[in-house]
Amino acid sequence: MAKQPESTSSSQSVQRFLFIGNSHTYFNDMPHLFARLCEINAKQIAVFLIAHGGKGLDFHKDEPEVRFNLLYSNYDFVVLQHVAHPFGPEETFYSSAQAIDSWIRFADAQNENKKPTRKIAYMTWTQQGDEEGQPHMAQAYQKMASLIGARVAPVGAVWQRLRKAFPALPLYGPDGQHASPLGSLLAACVIYAAAYGMAPLFEKEDFPHCFGLTDFAECQKPNHTPFFPNLCPPANVAEEWPSIWPVWQKEISKQLENFNNIDNTFVL
Numbered sequence: 001m002a003k004q005p006e007s008t009s010s011s012q013s014v015q016r017f018l019f020i021g022n023s024h025t026y027f028n029d030m031p032h033l034f035a036r037l038c039e040i041n042a043k044q045i046a047v048f049l050i051a052h053g054g055k056g057l058d059f060h061k062d063e064p065e066v067r068f069n070l071l072y073s074n075y076d077f078v079v080l081q082h083v084a085h086p087f088g089p090e091e092t093f094y095s096s097a098q099a100i101d102s103w104i105r106f107a108d109a110q111n112e113n114k115k116p117t118r119k120i121a122y123m124t125w126t127q128q129g130d131e132e133g134q135p136h137m138a139q140a141y142q143k144m145a146s147l148i149g150a151r152v153a154p155v156g157a158v159w160q161r162l163r164k165a166f167p168a169l170p171l172y173g174p175d176g177q178h179a180s181p182l183g184s185l186l187a188a189c190v191i192y193a194a195a196y197g198m199a200p201l202f203e204k205e206d207f208p209h210c211f212g213l214t215d216f217a218e219c220q221k222p223n224h225t226p227f228f229p230n231l232c233p234p235a236n237v238a239e240e241w242p243s244i245w246p247v248w249q250k251e252i253s254k255q256l257e258n259f260n261n262i263d264n265t266f267v268l
Contacts, residue, residue: 014044017195018069019051020060020100021081024124026051027173028184036210037188041200048073056083057096070103074114077195078104080150081122085177087133090140094147097121101148119150120194122187123259125159128176134160142259152259153194155187161251162186166244170237181211182237190252199252204241 019031031047038045050066052059057080060066070078080100082093101119108116123141126133138157145152159171171183179187192200202210237244 014046015076016046016048016074017077017079018048018073018075019079019081019122020057020066021051021079021122022055022083023051023053023178024084024187025049025079025081025122026053027178028181030179030184030187033181033184033210034188034191036212037185037192037200037202040202040206040209041192041196043196048075054083056088056093057081057100058088058092061096061099066100067103070100071107071110074107074111075117076115077118077120079120079122079153079191081124082144084124084137085127087137087140090143093140094144097144097148118195119145119148120191121145121148121150121152122191123152123154123156125156125171125183128172131160131163138259145260151194152256153187153191154255154259155190157255157259158190158248158251159183159186161255162248165247165251169244185210186248189248190256193252193256199249199256202245204238207238207241 017031017034019025025031026049031049035045035047048069050060050063050069069075078100080097082088082096087093104117104119108114121141121144123138126137134156138154141152141154141156144150162169163171169182170180171186172178173180173183189200189202207213
């Protein structure tokens with residue numbers, strides 16, 4: 001397991017993350033993978049999820065559970081993800097993010113003892129075969145983040161760069177739109193970097209813990225658990241991880257800096 005950084009305090013407070021999105025957020029229980037990743041890196045967090053398949057921020061801005069959660073649940077981080085395939089009108093994306101942000105700002109103003117909620121714009125990826133559409137999506141997420149004071153988690157940008165470096169890397173699931181378990185791990189890693197300012201530690205030996213397995217052999221069993229039958233990292237990826245991880249980590253750091261500098265643009 002990756003060496004865990006030492007906690008600054010034995011009474012480190014638990015940070016609360018709310019994920020708002022759709023299937024690109026809940027597929028493979030990505031927020032739970034994120035929580036496991038944080039645990040590996042000695043971060044004490046709790047994750048919460050509001051997600052509906054095929055829905056964007058224009059749907060969520062009108063939902064009473066979104067309003068209630070943002071007003072009364074004292075989140076430290078809110079991760080926002082919009083529809084991806086198709087991406088939809090940009091102005092709707094921007095205005096919806098601003099509407100949700102108004103609830104966040106209102107809640108922050110009512111609680112002077114709490115640090116302002118940190119917002120993360122979770123940039124998704126284009127569907128397989130439409131890689132040329134990624135710069136357009138990337139630019140829209142960068143603008144949305146600037147409008148609401150969020151940090152960009154450039155998952156889609158890192159995704160496309162890694163697929164260029166490792167064409168056989170199975171980030172897409174079978175439908176060519178959603179993430180494979182490995183793709184969801186990538187999303188969790190990039191969101192971690194956006195939250196904490198650096199890529200997480202993650203070694204080959206961390207795969208079983210992150211995916212809730214006893215060991216790699218468990219993945220070879222059909223339906224290794226009745227609740228998560230498909231949540232397995234590919235064995236060949238785990239074996240090749242020592243050569244994949246340095247590029248994975250470098251691209252996360254590079255694109256994180258790139259997309260949180262408003263003057264930069266993404267190049268495939």
